[in-house]
Amino acid sequence: MERPAEDLSTMEVPVAPVVRDNQPAEGQERPGRKRKRRDPRPPAAVEVESAWTIDQFAVEPIAGQTRFHDFDIPPEVMHGIADLDFRYCTPIQEKSLPEVLAGHDLIGKANTGTGKSAVFLVAILARLMRDDREGKRPRALVIAPTRELVLQIARDGVALAKYTGLRVTAVFGGTDYQAQMNDLTRGTTDIVVATPGRLLDFLGKGILSLDGCGIMVIDEADRMLDMGFIPDVRRIIGRLPKKEERQTLLFSATLSEDVKHLASQWCVHPRTVEAEVEQVVVATVKQIVYLVTADEKYTVLYNLIARHRDERIIVFTNMKNEAKRLSDRLQRNGVECLLLSGEVPQVKRTSRLESFRTGRTNVLVATDVAGRGIHIEGITYAVNYTLPYEPEDYVHRIGRTGRAGAVGTAVSFACEEGAFYLPAIEEYIGRKLECVMPDEWLLQPPPKGAPAPRQERGEQAPRRQSSGRRKRRPGQRGGSSGNSA
């Protein structure tokens, strides 16, 4: 899990170059071509010779808790699960795993942090372990709306797949065109995790064929809708086996009519599973709204950061330039921080996120590119510098804190215009938010701004303190049920 991101596209063990299967270059149906009828249900039981047995990974039963061990998961996959210290299932895992392992299509209503990626990754791995490997084509596809999400899923996939011999390739824009292409053309990849753009690029060039994918996952389907990805997703799905011949898992934070409509087009008799409704915002996140003027916002943020300088804080804005301006201003005031938005080159996006993840830099200023899915342990504060337009985004953003049972605080600034969005948010989360005036100490004027230092210099923002002082990675992964691969 803690592997540097850069490893991913070069992670595959080099294999003697193989000629790609004689697929039609464009991957389209060939009229006379025979396709093996694919039973969406994997064989019920298999006798695999394995170095491991399920019992090795047994954990103590707890009343009312389902264990991963309770499912029919191949030992190699169980080993990966055990390595990640996943023992007891989250609600979505408990309800989905029986369905997906039985080969059913699934519509999962789940936010990030509920453990849904473990659901589909385990489903994929279990299935691929049981199916015979045929050809050199990838046999599973996961698509997600942001690059970071793809990277993270791929990472979790690599970790879970550690003992399976199955290989994962992350395919997304902004980096490593050649490296990704090599992985795909070598035919040594079993599972492709991708954003739509780059994937379509490869598909269009005939670099990759998806007709061996007997299982596909569409993650964050509602976000895919928002971002206008659906035509792309449609085109991608058109390259997979027909829905009757594949297993399709679709996850979405909301089950709007639009999402249901998509699901009806792409799935066959899907089972629907929802994470607990109450779980919109986890109980361990304390939510506060500061009533401030537009002028006070910065001051309050500055003081909040200054007071908690050894804690990991993520600050959200609505717009890219707002994030840029804010991070510049913080740096002028000597606050070491990282900027993350869609206009930041991908290489830097990755390295900055890594820098934040490892705790080298404690403050991240971001747009909603980082709102979903990113799981980084030990974020104690999530700040809405501006309240998001969509209530869902509020939930996603503050879900960056209070993860895995840890305690976190969500701070939102409601100035004149921002307050406009509050009622919708309160309705969405089903509770009133505590609105307070900032305390005295939060209104102390920040130091006079020095001339803006450049952020880039090997990604080292100006230092405010010696790096030796802090090192800890707060929040060990909670061992019991709060996993979220």
Add this chain to the structure above:
DNA sequence: AAAAAAG
């Protein structure tokens, strides 16, 4: 309305 995604 903004953000995200292909180069």
